Amino acid sequence: MSKAAVLAPGSLAAPANIRRSSARVSGRTVVLVCYVVFLMLPIYWMVNMSFKTNEEILSGLTLYPHNPTLRNYAVIFTDPSWYSGYINSIYYVTLNTIISLSVALPAAYAFSRYRFIGDKHVFFWLLTNKMAPPAVFLLPFFQLYQTVGLFDTHIAVALAHCLFNVPLAVWILEGFMSGVPREIDEMAYIDGYSFPRFFTTVFMPMIRAGIGVTAFFCFMFSWVELLLARTLTSVDAKPIAATMTRTVSASGMDWGLLAAAGVLTILPGALVIWFVRNYIAKGFALGRV
Amino acid sequence: MDMDWMAWTTPTAIFFLCIALMLAAMTAWEVVSPTVEAKGFLPMRTTRGDRLFIGLLGSAFIHLGWLATTDLSLWGALAVSLVWTAVVIRFG
Amino acid sequence: MDKVQDNRAWFLIIPVFLIVAFSAVVPLMTVVNYSVQEIFGPGQTFFVGTEWFEAVLADDRLHDALVRQIIYSLAVLLIEIPLGILIALGMPGGRSARTSLTLVLLALPLLIPFNVVGTIWQIFGRGDIGLLGATFRAIGIDYNYTSNSAHAWITVLVMDVWHWTSLVALLCYAGLQSIPPAFYQAAKIDGASKWAVFRYIQLPKMRGVLIIAVLLRFMDSFMIYTEPFVLTGGGPGNSTTFLSQYLTQMAVGQFDIGKAAAFSIVYFLIVLLFSFVFYTIITRTGEGERK
16 A cells, blocks of 8 residues: 555554554565666666776776767767668567557457457467467578568568567457447447448547557567567668677677667667556556456 | 478378368368357366367377387377377367 | 357458468478478478487487576566565555656666667676676675676576566556555455455455466566577576577577477477466456456
């Protein structure tokens, strides 16, 4: 229970209880605060390093950059082989989100509203793909996309990521759609709406929070995945995460540059997450809370 | 389109054909007489399709176990699996 | 909710069906085909029957990797689930700015590309340039994750805790949010202890999300690849070589395609079995609540 509720005027009648509860509450808060500090420390260290020169990094430990420099970021933003990695990543992630959402929306509606032959089995089959180790599919994916001439294109990575994002999208959307009463569908059909018109003008606005969360999750899982993205690309569609291995050179590691590139991969997620903060938890529970 | 890379062999083709036929048969059966969820010796209520899946998954592990522990012909594992699948579908 | 029986709903499934079939069924069939053949190159294949499966089942290094994998996954669950619950219980309530900030901070590690997670810990843990490594050295512990197996193993585990405990915490938080305030008021009137509130109100309400959390954490840790690959490369020795690492080594490193394919199938079957059991539990629990 939250501290505010315990300290509400009504509970003043039992002072002993207050003292005990607030002591416990603060104990839990301490755990939370410690954990958040534990989460932030490594990230801070990387951010810290990204503003240092390599001389400062290697010469000794400094808790903050003594000679702050933007050189590492400047390298990334001026060198096409660096920033094209970001453009590639954003391109295939966006493509994947659009594909996943557009095929998952009708399917999720079908699962949430109808019973049909094999429904549960198809649903489980979709789910097994989310659970299949990507390493299993590495080799045939490589062969498959080479054969159909999609190797090293953005669409190849987008399609490959559909393997786990489409099932995920169907599952989350189904959870949100099941929360909308059937009566709304029936009223609309009685009012003479066709299915496509009802779906796009009535139903989709009603579950827009769900659609937003689903888009966020597709974005996220496509953004963090590297194994498939790296295998299916070589030059033209190479993701930023794969470009980062370039910092290993003959003259040793360019730690500052590596840190700066890492910081830039966190930023898009950090920006998007703010918009869905109140739905993240529900999304992670796959719409089932 | 060149599909050589899929490296089809007769046994695997027969295997997938059997799976496809099984799915088709189950669908047809479902249309003719819809399944009812029932409780057998398995710990939860299952439909026919669930029991087929459990039978097949079990069969896969029976084959793996057979390979790991014996040097006998794999037909033995197939025979055991068929009995297992039949039992699960009928009594599961 | 009562669903309507209508087989025309299949038309709505077709796009999903086609796209997943293209990216899952065709590759899966190919893996099965590869697993019964010796492959030298395109068009140069020889049927070998179940030889690869026998080789995989008798492979000692694979058994070691499997044992390591299971111990690792269990350790992940044993640490992350209780810790996640504890963190969720400490979350501030209501829709305040503090709640939002905590949510965003907690979710942040989940949005970092897997290899960058490895990089962060690589930078953080090194003795010469990392805060963690340097701190250990300062207090006299000879910490080195690149040469000491135990240190490497623990670092990979701590990294996983850092990366994923938030997921468990967020799920539990969602579960806790669904408890009506009236429950707490009733408990207070009864003079229930904090433990009783947790045991009889909060834990039952979190049951559904906890099963999802266990499922997701088990599957993801069972398939872990990129983070240890970046941090330790599977070493030192084989101490952090988990199943996916070993599989990738086999397929890409040694080009043992047939054996890797057989391995993939065994791996997939194990995951399939676990998913089926968990999925059955999840869906049956849901039904129980609705009735």
